[in-house]
Amino acid sequence: MLHGKTLLITGVLMESSIAFHVARLAQENGATVILTSFGRTMKITQAIARRLPEPAPVIELDVQDEEHLATLADRLGEHCDQLDGVLHSIGFAPEGAFTFLDASWEDVATAMHVSAYSLKALGVAALPRMRDGGSIVGLTFDASFAWPVxxxxxxxxxxxxxxxxxxxxxxxxxxxxCNLVAAGPIRTTAAKSIPGFEQFEEMWDSRAPLGWDVEDGRPAAQACVALLSDWFPATTGEIVHVDGGVHAMGA
Structure with missing residues (x-):
């Protein structure tokens, strides 16, 4: 499905992460994979990269660092000439941002920068290597509702x-x-940083017509791989729900 393609994948921090499953499935489907990380997590990502079917290079990228973004295309050139796809699996909010009425603008601004603006920043930074077009896929958690916590x-x-x-x-x-996959709750590093995230875990399986396993990131990863492939050549601006069907249920 991805034979001959080169993909840039962010957010690989543990084997349970959706990003890791995407990287593994992408390699199994013929892609060359390049990972990103930064700071203290670089060593973690490098170790996890060795658990993929084929070891993948890890380049440094902090989406809040303008120099990292400005030099991304050149640094990618050390590993590939053409980039065919990008997975955006980046999200962070300070603890204060999880108290809606009391959150400071500083905490909110950080959440918006890392978790929203970074999609544009990453897309623009990677664009010079996407000379033949390609696919950007991001991971979201359905923002149609006001969720607990x-x-x-x-x-x-x-x-x-x-x-x-x-x-x-x-x-x-x-x-x-550019498309998004709205995944149901998965026990990832990002999920563990959200106070009270277990509330999602407790209710999701009971509301999902297809059921839901919070330990299994593969269904969402398969959707990402499909969107990164050439099988959706006329689909953009879309959100694909991979949540067991919860988004379509009233109660």
Missing amino acids: YDWMGVAKAAFESTSRYLARDLGPKGVR
Whole structure:
């Protein structure tokens, strides 16, 4: 499905992460994979990269660092000439952002920068290597509702989803698609940083017509791989739900 393609994958921090499953499935389907990490997590990502079917290089990328973004295309050139796809699996909010009425602008601004604006920043930074077009795929948590405990991260995800649509508009003429996968709750590093996230785990399986396993990131990863492939050549600005069907249920 991805034979001959080169993909840039962010957010690989543990084997349970959706990003790790995407990297593994991408390699199994013929892709060359390049990972990103930064700071203290670089060593973690490098160790996890060795658990993939084929070891993958890890380049440094902090989406809040303008120099990292400005030099990304050149640094990618050390590993590939053409980039065919990007997985955005990045999200962070300070603890204060999970108390909606008391959150400071500083905490909210950080959540918006890392979890929403970074999609545009990453897309623009990777664009010089996407000369033949390609696909950008991001991971979201359905921002159509006000969820328990999610608070300003939910607002950031709403901005993230809107950013994807505008990115689809502006990159479409360059042959680049931008779509999102709205995954149900998975026990990932990001999930563990959300106070009270177990509330999602407790209710999701009972509301999902297809059932839901919070330990299994593969269904969401399979959707990402499909969107990164050539099987959706005329789809952009879309949100694909991989949540067991919860988004379609009233109660």
